[in-house]
Amino acid sequence: xxxxxxxxxxxxTEASELGMLFYEKLACEKIVExxxxxxxxxxxxxxxxxxERIDEYLWQLDTENFVPHNLAGEGMKGxxxxxxSWPARRSSGTRQLLINLQEQFPxxxxxxxxxxxxxxxxxxxxxxxxxxYMSYKDAGFNLKxxxxxxx
Numbered sequence: 726x727x728x729x730x731x732x733x734x735x736x737x738t739e740a741s742e743l744g745m746l747f748y749e750k751l752a753c754e755k756i757v758e759x760x761x762x763x764x765x766x767x768x769x770x771x772x773x774x775x776x777e778r779i780d781e782y783l784w785q786l787d788t789e790n791f792v793p794h795n796l797a798g799e800g801m802k803g804x805x806x807x808x809x810s811w812p813a814r815r816s817s818g819t820r821q822l823l824i825n826l827q828e829q830f831p832x833x834x835x836x837x838x839x840x841x842x843x844x845x846x847x848x849x850x851x852x853x854x855x856x857x858y859m860s861y862k863d864a865g866f867n868l869k870x871x872x873x874x875x876x
Contacts, residue, residue: 728867729840731858735874745782748843749775751873752824753782755841756807759822760792767820767837768809769827776809779826783807828853830860840866 734748745753752768759766770776776796783794794807797814808820812827823837828850834840840861844854862868 726867727838727865728869729842729858729861731842731844731854731868731870732873733844733870734846735872745778746845748845749779749826750782751843752826752841753779753786755824756783756794757786757790757792759824760807764806764822765820766807766822766824768807768824769815769831770809770811771827773811773813775826776811779809825857830857834861834866835864844870 732748732751734751756766756768768776768779770779780794780796783792786792792807793805794809795805797804797808797810815833820837821839823831823834823840825831825834825840825842842854842857842861844851858868
């Protein structure tokens with residue numbers, strides 16, 4: 726059964742260290758959890774700048790939370806278990822989980838059984854998340870929302 730989990734952010738906390746937005750930091754926490762569960766993950770970023778911010782954040786994690794990762798097109802053939810991409814550079818490897826940080830519905834979502842997506846507090850981003858939600862629904866995904874307090 727294909728499913729998407731949307732994390733609904735519930736307050737106005739916007740940024741953290743390294744200029745990360747809260748949902749980007751939450752995405753990194755989900756990346757660590759997925760790696761600890763031995764999943765291969767594609768992180769689909771909005772642009773190269775966001776991808777590099779995610780990459781840098783993951784390199785800063787302490788050793789017990791380290792995840793082998795790379796930007797799309799770098800590293801070994803087939804990529805590392807966690808690959809960070811953006812529209813101009815997309816992964817070609819097979820992954821079990823898609824973590825979507827793109828504002829638009831990812832046209833390649835149909836090849837995934839499990840997707841994590843986010844509903845930021847920002848009104849423009851929230852509207853775009855609602856549009857993605859409907860697109861996932863139209864594509865046959867089961868949808869779940871989880872309220873998440875920004876910390």
